Amino acid sequence: MPPAIEISGLTKTYAASNRQPPKEALKSVDLTIPRGAIFGLLGPNGAGKSTLINILAGLVNKTAGTVKIWGFDQDVNPRQSRASIGVMPQELNLDPFFTPRGSLEVQAGLYGVPKGERRTDEILDLIGLSDKADAYARSLSGGMRRRLLLGKALVHSPQILVLDEPTAGVDIELRNMLWRNVRRLNEEGMTIILTTHYLEEAEQMCDEIAIIHQGEVRARDTTANLLGSLDKKTMVILPKEPGNVTPPEGATLDTRPDGQMEFTYRTSQTSADAILDAVRASGISIRDVKTREADLEDVFLELTR
Ligand code: ADP
Ligand code: MG
Secondary structure (H helix, E strand, O other), X not given: OOOOEEEEEEEEEEOOOOOOOOEEEXXXXXXXXXXXXXXXXXXXXXXXXXXXXXXXOOOOXXXXXXXXXXXXXXXXXXXXXXXXXXXXXXXXXXXOOOOHHHHHHHHHHHOOOOHHHOOHHHHHHHOOOHHHOOOOHHHOOHHHHHHHHHHHXXXXXXXXXXXXXXXXXXXXXXXXXXXXXXXHHHHOOOEEEEEEOOHHHHHHHOOEEEEEEOOEEEEEEEHHHHHHOOOEEEEEEEEOOOOOOOOOOOEEEEEOOOOOEEEEEEOOOOOHHHHHHHHHHOOOOEEEEEEEEOOHHHHHHHHHO
């Protein structure tokens, strides 16, 4: 079976406008996303995440490269490839004069879903908008609109669901609701691709991750491997009194304005013991010690430096 997504040599150059020079937003990207995954596309603002998503969605024309969705080449089988994917865009782009029910029905019509096969009520229930089904979109809160965008991405029962920064700027309740839905859809067999610049979110949600920066894929691995590839740890020591410490070989020290000493070290080069010894050797007594494992933030900084 072909993978969910197979991208090769994908390049996008936005044409110059009167003020901006041309922009190469994607530089020959190769990326394969397996079926059944919750896959995270991570990167800072401007990395090219939305450009990639919008090419998958057929909203942006690529400059070069091939894109296969569920085995269908976008250029050869545009209808089948489009039918295989549903995209929840980053922007709120709802017609204010449609009700949630109306929006879902229109969307189903656009995708050619016959009336008898529409799942409008089921989707309204899933996104928690059954009681707002017939309210005008302009009377919906921001969170409700976002849920409606998720619903619209699902009307044609796509095999792949793509969410572009679904939780940027949303409250905790909506975030939890979105993640519950996403997990459930994934358990039912849907492949999920999400973009985010919240590392913690990707760490919690995603099986596999690609890190994209300045239009290039810089890393691509399972979340566990990406984290495991770093043997970096941080130890924060709160001293009883200020003082100077020479960190042991393999460790660096950053003393914060509040006096806390943050040691970053490679477990392959030095140990927590060696750091504690160095602190004690300089005559400082220790009030408190905390350690922290590397997280995706560290991976990210290391890769994009
Ligand atoms: P991300 O979603 O990772 O924040 P984008 O894909 O939106 O990144 O943008 C990637 C780069 O392409 C940015 O430098 C952005 O300014 C530029 N860009 C995005 N859309 C357009 C456009 N329609 N015209 C010109 N440049 C664009
Ligand atoms: Mg974006």
